[in-house]
Amino acid sequence: MxxxxxxxxxxxxxxxxxxxxxxxxxxxxxxxxxxxxxNYVTPALARFDETSSSLATSLSAACESGSAGDLDAARSGFSDTLSAFAHVSVLRFGPLVAENRFERVFFWPDPRGVTLRQVQGLLAAEEPLPSDLADQSVALQGLPALDYVLFGIGGDALADDARRCNYAVAIANNVAEIAAQLEAAWAEGTSFRVSFISPAADRDPxxxxxxxxxxxxxxxxxxxxxxxxxxxxxxxxxxxxxxxxxxxxxxxxxxxxxxxxxxxxxxxxxxxxxxxxxxxxxxxxxxxxxxxxxxxxxxxxxxxxxxxxxxxxxxxxxxxxxxxxxxxxxxxxxxxxxxxxxxxxxxxxxxxxxxx
Amino acid sequence: MEIDRRTFLALAAAATAFRPDRAMAEQEALFLGARLNAGGFEAAVIDATGRDRLVLPLQARGHSFAIDAPRRRAVAFARSPGRFAIAFSIDGKGEPLAFAPPSDRHFYGHGTFTPDGKLLLATENDFEGERGITGLYDATAGFRRIGEFGTGGIGPHEVILLGDGKTLCVANGGILTHPDYERVKLNLATMKPSLSYIDLETGEITEQAELAPELHKLSLRHMTLDRFGAVWFGAQYQGEDDARPPLVGRHRRGEAIELFPGPEATLKALDNYIGSVATDSTGEIVATSSPRGGLAVFWDAQTGRCLGERTLKDGCGIAPLADHRLLGTSGRGAIVRTGPDAPLETVRVNDPGAPAWDNHLRRV
The missing domain is CATH 1.20.58 (Methane Monooxygenase Hydroxylase; Chain G, domain 1)
Structure with a gap:
């Protein structure tokens, strides 16, 4: 052993x-x-941006219509976003490490079940949902939290619970925002990109x-x-x-x-x-x-x-x-x-x- | 105490390895280091010429040592998240003794004896409680564990005893780990490293020094005391690759932490990572090694001024040798004498067949 x-x-x-x-x-x-x-970074980031934005849209639609079909579409959008993020998660350096972006999208591992505890707490609380998830605990911001909101107990009746629905949309928007930030951090002209494609003694990192x-x-x-x-x-x-x-x-x-x-x-x-x-x-x-x-x-x-x-x-x-x-x-x-x-x-x- | 079969075999083998080739003069400079040798892990006592004086097989990778110089003994600790410690005579007298922390704790690889040799203190992880611990072991009774103190933080790494002999200083690295997740860092987003001063008699934290919030990913890990009684530390940065926060600092009791970036090129060369911190024999020069950068950097303990650097590829172990001189070891088998005033002298050259020296070298 x-x-x-x-x-x-x-x-x-x-x-x-x-x-x-x-x-x-x-x-x-x-x-x-x-x-x-x-061949890797640009397509992976583009797909993550696209799937996460589309997830936010389909979740909004599901919340609005309350139809089972729309919920299914949103859930399928969640799988697509996970699949896209799986590729992005491999790039755990530079922009993905900066500003805790990895943890904000994927707070893992979570051996103490912080996500479940905090998400349940947020859903049960009386006060309005936070206006900006980006300021909240990283456990509340990303895909593991959305996994619970969409598929945990009560997830099937998502549209009946306005608070839960709004929170799901907020997470998807937050993830989409991080996807956009990643693209911006790797965009043409950024010092990180320059150093990555044209490394030189006076460049960082x-x-x-x-x-x-x-x-x-x-x-x-x-x-x-x-x-x-x-x-x-x-x-x-x-x-x-x-x-x-x-x-x-x-x-x-x-x-x-x-x-x-x-x-x-x-x-x-x-x-x-x-x-x-x-x-x-x-x-x-x-x-x-x-x-x-x-x-x-x-x-x-x-x-x-x-x-x-x-x-x-x-x-x-x-x-x-x-x-x-x-x-x-x-x-x-x-x-x-x-x-x-x-x-x-x-x-x-x-x-x-x-x-x- | 739990001792598995491998440890038992290692100890049985150690008994035969314990044959010092000649009587060792007590005043002679001796050094302790963990290493990887021909696929096996060891703790070794060497002299200043790099010659092996004692070799103790270890069941897995070791890290650092607690040394009880007056009683000529030491304890080798497992590297985190290991759970073995082995007490042995530096002169090879008597059999080594293995011990372990309770099953819900693991070592972080560092420890220290009290000056009277009665207590051994070791940094440990209470991984279910997610808090740092200093484990207390009765060094007069087979290293029986007799208690523990909280360190006031997560991920305590090095622990040293201040000059008063009754205050511990612990570097809480701030990084949460759990053995079920190997060495995966669980809390990078919320790290909060600190230095904690603990009263040995009461276990009370009498002072805690923290970094500015924007430096919360600067993991404080290794320390030494300078001749003026101040704590010097070396840090490892867990944030963005292209950020270059200062990695070396000093803390005087009752004051704020001071950070010394040094020259820009030196800071960049350190590559956001310091692996060991030591002083020369005078305590006036502080040395910080960076195996990632492949260099050791020297600092004036009085002013914080950077005194220069010396290249040592994969070098990490560093310990006082003489005035303004330190002995350094590398993962490539090199042993060198180094310091800010004179060129580096090679004691042993890089050699792929030689033992690869691990992170720390300690002077007895």
Whole structure:
């Protein structure tokens, strides 16, 4: 147990690693930042902006009409927004980290059930809803809160509860606003974008293309580690008896596995955009394809889960699928942080990558 | 106390490893560090030439040490969220003793002895209660846990004892973690780091120093005392990548925290991360290491002026060696003598086959 725990702890710490590359190895695509921007960041942000805005609109319509069809459309809009955010969530650096944007959209993990407590408190309170959710606790602002409002107890009768309905619209608007901010922070002319696509010694935060490559590697590793350690493993528990599906994100909407699978898909698309799969270095491509092999299997295993998340973690066959996915994700991450990073010439020190 | 099979095996192996090759003079400068050696984790006692004087296998990655120099013993702590600690004789006399915190606590990797050697204090996580703890262990009775104090914050990391021998200073890093979520940071949006001063007799927090609200993501983690009695700390920034808040600061009792950014290029080179803080033998020079930046930076303890920097790739361990000199270790196996006044001297070169030194080096 200790060895396994240690391994995953060790791996987890790669999260905090800024890649320390000393040279500019030619295994890194010269236009790595532009490629990732064009083929991953821009489309992912655009889709998140579009789905979250559309969710706000469909929720307003559902609240106004009270029709079951409109509620279904809004709920489906929620799934689309989750799927879009899953790709954005992989970009956990720069604009997504600034101003607590990640936590505001996706306050997770939440081992103490802060979201449920605060959302129920807000719904039950007498005073008017806050005028601007952005000033409120991060737990009240994002998609886990909306998961409860739309799919928790009372969610079916959303339109009958004006307060709940207004709150749902407010969350969707808040998420859409954050999506717009992300696009603005990555927009042409911003210093972050300039540094990402044209790193230079006098630019911040990226001084070289190796630092950009390091950020991409770190982001991919962080996403895999987060999905595994913060989303799947706590719900899986060490034994079926200890499984607790309600510790997984978005179990109420039944989107747990679709969301994690979309995050894995995001990692795959990100490493492809970075040129780690079909780039100019055969060595790097070999490791990138190895990762893709593991990640495709992990994704397929998660998508094959048919039981509702609440029960799936303790259902024998599904438990096996989830467990397999976490192992394949771990394997991909080892390839990423080991061989693939090495092939990119990213020197990762024992202390630098894993400090405390 | 819980000791798993791996610990037991490690200890059994340690018994055979405990063979100092010659009698160690008590006045000799010795250093303690955790390291990764050929795939195995160890705690090692080395001399100033980098030679191993004692090697103790550990069941998993270690972090820092509490040292009871008058009684020639030390305690190696597991790195967070580990739950093992091993007390051992620095001179290799007698068998090491493993102990653990209660099952609802884990160590953060740092601790200190009281000057009389009677108590060991260790920073711990009450992860269900989401609060920082200083665990109290009876160092005269097999390190039995006899109580705990709250640290007045979340994520306490390093703890040091002030010169009065009865006040603890704890750096509450502010980052909430739970072992079920490995090392995932659970509260970045609401972090509130602080320095807490705790009266050892009563457990009362007698003073608490905090940063300005806009610096709430500056995790205060490692500390040392300068010769004037002030607490120096090194921080790790959890906010935006392109923000460059000061990372080094000083706190004098009763006053506000002072922050020293140093030159812009140096601050940038530190890469928002300081891994260890130590003084030279005089206590007049403070050294802060950044493994991410691959450098150590020196500060005048009196004025806060930056005295310069020295490159040490993946360097983190740093401990007093002599006047204006410190011994530094790196994850690439290097051991160096360094300081602000003279060029860096290599004691051991980078070597992929050598032990990779972990975050902290402590002088006995």
């Amino acid at each position: 200790c060895a396994r725990l240690f391994q995953s702890v060790f791996a987890m710490c790669l999260l905090t690693l800024p890649a320390l590359a000393q040279d500019e190895p030619d295994t890194i695509a010269p236009e790595i930042g532009s490629r990732v921007l064009e 990226y001084r070289s293309k190796a630092e950009v490559a390091g950020e991409i590697v770190k982001a991919a590793g962080t996403a895999l580690e987060f999905a595994r350690n913060a989303e799947l493993l706590p719900a899986l528990g060490k034994t079926a008896e200890k499984a607790r599906g309600k510790r997984a994100p978005f179990w109420r909407s039944g989107q747990t596995f679709a969301f994690a699978a979309a995050q894995i898909d995001g990692v795959q698309k990100l490493i492809e955009a970075a040129g780690f799969v079909d780039g100019h270095s055969d060595l790097v491509n070999g490791y990138g394809r190895g990762m893709n092999f593991d990640l495709s299997h992990a994704r397929e295993a998660l998508l094959a889960v048919e039981t509702a998340p609440e029960m799936a973690f303790s259902a024998k066959e599904d438990r096996g699928r989830i467990s397999y996915a976490t192992i394949a994700m771990e394997g991909a991450k080892h390839t990423l942080n080991g061989e693939l990073s090495g092939a990119l010439g990213l020197v990762m020190g024992f202390n630098a990558l894993d400090g405390d």
